[in-house]
Amino acid sequence: MLKELTTEEEQSPWLSAFWQDFRRRFLSLLSFQFCNFPPSLALSILQNKNAKEAVSTMSSSQLAVHFSPYDLKRLELYSRSMVDYHLIMDLVPSVARLFFLKQMGDLSLSAAQCALLLGLGLQHKSVEQLQKEIDLPSSQLLGLFNRLVRKFVQVFTSIQEKAIEAEMAKTKDVSMEPTVLSLQDDLNDAAKEFEEKHKQDKEKVRDLDLEQYKIRGDDEEWDEVLKTAGGTAMVSIKSDKKRKLGGGKEASTNGGVVHGKQRKTEVQHGKFKKNKHGNKSGKKAFK
Numbered sequence: 106m107l108k109e110l111t112t113e114e115e116q117s118p119w120l121s122a123f124w125q126d127f128r129r130r131f132l133s134l135l136s137f138q139f140c141n142f143p144p145s146l147a148l149s150i151l152q153n154k155n156a157k158e159a160v161s162t163m164s165s166s167q168l169a170v171h172f173s174p175y176d177l178k179r180l181e182l183y184s185r186s187m188v189d190y191h192l193i194m195d196l197v198p199s200v201a202r203l204f205f206l207k208q209m210g211d212l213s214l215s216a217a218q219c220a221l222l223l224g225l226g227l228q229h230k231s232v233e234q235l236q237k238e239i240d241l242p243s244s245q246l247l248g249l250f251n252r253l254v255r256k257f258v259q260v261f262t263s264i265q266e267k268a269i270e271a272e273m274a275k276t277k278d279v280s281m282e283p284t285v286l287s288l289q290d291d292l293n294d295a296a297k298e299f300e301e302k303h304k305q306d307k308e309k310v311r312d313l314d315l316e317q318y319k320i321r322g323d324d325e326e327w328d329e330v331l332k333t334a335g336g337t338a339m340v341s342i343k344s345d346k347k348r349k350l351g352g353g354k355e356a357s358t359n360g361g362v363v364h365g366k367q368r369k370t371e372v373q374h375g376k377f378k379k380n381k382h383g384n385k386s387g388k389k390a391f392k
Contacts, residue, residue: 121157121158124153125158128151128153128205128206129206131150131151132151132202132205132206132227135147135223135227135228136198136227136228136229139228140228140229140230142228143238144220144221144223144224144228144235144238144239145220145238147223147227147228148216148219148220148223151205151223158207160207160210160211161207161208161210162208162209162210162260162264163203163208163209163264164264164268165264165265165267165268167208168261168264168265171199171203172196172199172261176196177258177261179192179193179196180193180196180200180254180257180258180261181258183251183254184251184254184255184258186251190247190250190251193254194225197222197225197226198226198227198229199226200222200226200254200257201222201223201225201226201227202226202227204222204257205223205227209257209260210260212256212257212260214253214256215249217239217241217249218249218250218252218253220235220239221235221239221246221249221250221253222250222253224238224239225250232246232247
């Protein structure tokens with residue numbers, strides 16, 4: 106491995122840039138000729154303790170480039186053990202590449218989890234092959250894989266939450282100041298307003314002509330009518346109010362309620378009654 110000589114002068118960043126370029130190309134070639142490497146050997150090549158890199162975390166827009174909302178939902182379902190791991194195998198290469206390129210923040214995995222992620226995601230090996238190389242049973246490997254996917258889901262969720270929080274409106278500090286009026290003064294003002302409005306409403310009602318809604322009769326007349334009414338639904342009482350007939354003449358109503366049409370005297374013209382002897386009389390019949 107290359108190592109920069111320490112001098113008193115300021116160190117140039119060429120070695121760090123060279124290491125980052127080598128790591129990126131090596132990760133891409135792990136699915137080709139380097140897939141025959143054991144995961145432990147590939148991990149030892151990727152580990153460089155002398156290189157000091159700043160930890161970076163993806164933004165929400167960068168996350169959307171690699172994963173769609175449906176992809177993130179599949180990862181979440183697998184982390185809850187609701188689907189099989191075969192459903193997310195197409196996403197493991199992208200997840201593994203982002204992790205080994207140090208774009209997951211300060212996320213840390215165990216050596217076994219790193220070897221498993223490298224073998225599945227970058228070398229495209231099966232669980233049966235890794236079972237022999239890592240020397241762990243398949244059930245334990247799948248348990249480790251589920252736990253590391255759970256950690257990735259937590260990182261992706263925090264990235265989305267921060268993006269939503271940044272878009273939300275910032276809360277303003279509310280300064281609580283005492284009111285000018287006291288509570289009692291405020292209640293007194295409200296009472297005065299209510300009384301004034303109530304007085305105006307009473308004056309409006311006084312100006313209205315309510316004579317037409319007056320109920321006729323005194324208490325004695327109503328008591329007598331209700332006693333004689335029995336079980337009838339409608340009662341009537343005599344009123345001294347007069348109404349006009351069709352001919353313009355006034356007629357007094359004997360009761361407060363008038364049922365039916367006005368009675369008219371109908372005269373049959375041209376009809377005569379026969380007497381006992383069968384002769385027609387000259388008198389007109391009246392009903």
